[in-house]
Amino acid sequence: MMTDERITAYLLNELTEREAEEFEEQCFAQPEWPATELESAEDDLIEAYVRNELTPERRQRFEEHYLTTVARKDRVLLAESFLCVACSAASRKVTWIDRLKTFWSAQAAIPKYATVALVLVLGVVLLIWSMSRQSAPRTFANLSLTIASDNRTLNNSTAPTPKLTLPLGADALRVSLKRPEPAPEGSTYSVQLENVMGPLKTFEIESQDADYIKVVIPADYLTPGQYALKLLRINKDGTKQPINGSYFFDVQ
């Protein structure tokens, strides 16, 4: 399957020689070279590098294994320029804040207080509405994962990565992460969801017992691709300790 994560792993030389050959053969076996998929993933990788969003390991791999030709160095310079031009030079649209400022400056002194009161009331209503929308999910799909090393090997074997198929059919995914270690007394965890581009969001855990740590990921966060969950242990004294390895799963 031609996922962003696999393309990125190929470009960063993270695949084994055999896997890289298979990847190339799959590209060649298609009626036409999958240029758009490859270029999109490559653009994203370069952009993540330019924006300094890659993990230190991937940044190093990018510099050692991707930036090996003049043409690729040019692509990075072009991407950097693109971000400068497209992210800043586009015609600025009038935002609701601009409109509010204009509206505010046009008000006489007394109506201003009425406006403040109105805005406060609206704010409270909006807050309540927003909280009700973000209420806890009611239905769950379940997934159980075991930690693997960062090159996806599980207990020194390349076990297949669990796959989820969209639509999930539930409000959220409840993931049970098998503990890699006994929990030190008083410690808790947070869980970071990552995809090929790096961290997406950090979640508080739902619960933990002697064997599993459970975390709930809203379905909205999942689009087709490859994901990893990383554990961060929060010790009793408040210090934080990243746990080596990741919990991988694919969404298709």
Next chain:
Amino acid sequence: MPNNSSDNLKDPEVNTSPFTALLNFLCPDDPDEANRMYLRLQQKLADYFRFKGMSDPENDAEDALERAGKKILEGVPIPDIDRFCTGIARNIVLERLRNQRREESAFRQFLENSQDDNSVVDKIVNLMKPCFEKLPEEDRDLLHSYCKVPPGAPRAEHRLQLAEKLKLSISALRIRVTRLRRALERCVKLLSKNQ
């Protein structure tokens, strides 16, 4: 590219060339189909070399096909031409990386006149701005929205929201952005020739 007229297939002297050997191998009974298959293979190889960051992908593709044709003439058994050419292409990339040459393109020369990466980016930005302004407003807005990720927001989520707003799938959104970016880059390279 060599002359790939279907008459070549009937000429016994030309038949000894790697090019015709490859055409014969691809489709011995139908010269037109052989030509089409050759061109498809050539295009895929050029795309592969471009993906690998080679500076002259079209030339590298010709080189790969020439080598494949020679192997056919030598009688090397080839059960799968795609896989066989992939192997040749891989070797060519390794050779090129070993003997990296300075790229002679006008764009590279333009870049080399700059002293450091920052001034290079400034120069490219100056070229890219007029290219960007020439795009239709809708495309400019799309690129602007695509790359303007709110601070602290995950990029994937931002794109998902943008795709939903534009009533596009994520992949359709990415295809549009990729095509616009390539168009901008072509424009920059064109302008750099006149600098």
